[in-house]
Amino acid sequence: EAVEKLARDVGLEMPTQSPGEAREYRKRATLIDWVEKACLFFEDQLRKSAGSEAREYLQKRGFGLETWTRHRMGFAPDGWRTLSDHLTKQGATVAELIEAGLLVQPEDGKQPWDRFRNRVIFPITDHSNRPIAFGARTLDPDGKPKYLNSSDSPLFHKGRTLYRYMDAREALAPIKEGPLSRGLIVTEGYVDAIALAEAGIGTAVAPLGTALTEEQLDLLWRAGPEPILCFDGDAAGIRAAWRACDRALPLIEPGKTLFFVLLPDGMDPDDVVRVRGPQMMRDMLTTARPLVDLLWARELESEPLDTPERKAGFEARLMAAVNLIKHPGVKKAYERELKDRLYWHFRPVKPAFAPSQGKWQGKPGEVPHKGQNPGKRGFSPGPTGISGLALLVRAIMVPDRFEAAREALAKTEYGDPDVGAIRDAAFDVYESAEKLDLDTVAAHLRILDRKRAVELLEPFLRRQ
Incomplete structure (x- = not known):
């Protein structure tokens, strides 16, 4: 339909549909029309005397008349064929209403009944914002299920749709x-x-x-x-x-x-x-x-890490999860990040501060935070010197220069761990055969939540 509208706007003719395609198009349009009419019926019922309990429920949730209207909320009365009778009087067939997910056909062949009864209604829309299905919340304290959706139909598949x-x-x-x-x-x-x-x-x-x-x-x-x-x-x-x-x-x-x-x-x-x-x-x-x-956090909390075997199991579970990642660059970045965290979590006990080295050496399992320098890698500390950043950025911006300086860059010890994180991300991008540029490196850093490393790149990104 969107393509048809665009073609009309620019004066182009659409390719001719086959008879089967034309029938399918007409059927879909008919089903959408009946779902829209059902939506109008539910909206109307919410505002009538039968909808008083539904209105009370919505008002308790903080939803007033404007909210009902904005989200097209409604009410399905507590009758077995109230909606069915309403729509068949307007020309719908029972088969169409079943196919649209509005009626339920019992297995014993008896007369179909309304799918939604005594429920608050929430319309589910397609990419053109037309109702194609409904979600519904029961008003019966013992009603099961509490929430019920339309059945899958030619218009709607619950695994391929998101509400709103x-x-x-x-x-x-x-x-x-x-x-x-x-x-x-x-x-x-x-x-x-x-x-x-x-x-x-x-x-x-x-x-x-x-x-x-x-x-x-x-x-x-x-x-x-x-x-x-x-x-x-x-x-x-x-x-x-x-x-x-x-x-x-x-x-x-x-x-x-x-x-x-x-x-x-x-x-x-x-x-x-x-x-x-x-x-x-x-x-x-x-x-x-x-x-x-x-x-x-999931793997850390799954069991105590009080034996070498459990510690090894913790690492094995993390690496097994990393192996699920298909993208080679992101996989390398996760492996590097998690191994850094393992190092900091299990590092040996040392004095909290070594004046001669000027490095944070806190308690086992304690995460460095802003203002603490965890060394070459790890979590981002507060502002430090950014020696080497400009040279590294220039190498990333010119892939031939990065290739020529690859060995020297790999050996460089940066005083700021976020500069080291930028270098590591650049190598992940390069080794995965992605296009090496600042945007791609920044995307890798965002995945790992290295916010300060991204901030260091932002002035260079703006100059591009």
Whole structure:
């Protein structure tokens, strides 16, 4: 349809459709029309006397009339064929309504019934923002399942769709700087996505009752390179974060990674917005942690590291996860980063400060932080000298010069570990046969959350 509109706008003729293609197009258009009419019916029911309990539920969640209208919320009455009767009177066939996912055909061959009954309705839209399916929350305290989606249909596949996707992309477009400019925010459900949107964080989306799929990750990365996945901090939320981590590892590459927020005290985004306010939610999102941090924390916390065998198992699990990464440059970068962390975590006990060396030598397992110099590599310290940075950047900008100086660069001991991190990222790019330039090196550093190293490159990036 988009191609047809574009062709009309520029005065071109579309290729002739085959009879089969024309039939398929007409069928799809008919199903979309019935889903739209169902959406209008649900919206109308929410505002009638039958929708009083649904209105009360939404108002308790902080959603008033303007919010219902903006997100086209509705109510499905508690009748077996209320929607079916309404749409068949307008000309729909029962077969069309079953195919559109609006009715359920029982296996015993009895008369179909409405899929949604006594539920609050949330329309799910396509890339043209047309309703193609529905999510629904039961109002019955004992109702199962609590949340129910339309069945898969010619219009809708739950593993290939994200709730609020096009609205969130439109909200992301004008955000030009800061952590929230680099991707969409993924919540666990429609109510959380709506709560963030109503709090002014309009880039929120939600999957539809399943763990994130490869198709949904691809949708996220089309919108921005670093989506933020926001999970409840309870056991179920942490497991969901781990599943997302495992699903993403084979797919990450420069310009495609994930960041994570695990919310405190078992709260979800809707709770945080209502109890602590939108600014607290923004603060949490801006301090999201990179995928490499989640991987490290998961394996670190899986068992005590009190024997050589358990320590070896910890390293083996980390390296097994790294082996899932298909992109050679990112794989090398992860291996280097995690081996650095292993070194710092298990380094021998030494005095906290050695005046003659001027280097931080803290307690085992303690992570260096700003203002502490961890040596050649490791976590980014505060500002230090940046000797050698300009020469390194010039070599990266001229690949022939980098090739000629490769051995000397590899042996160089930089006083600032973030300059060393830039050098290491450049070698990862070079050895993976990617195009060596400052943008690609910066992308590698962002994957590892080496923020200060990226900041050191920014003046040179602006001059390009």
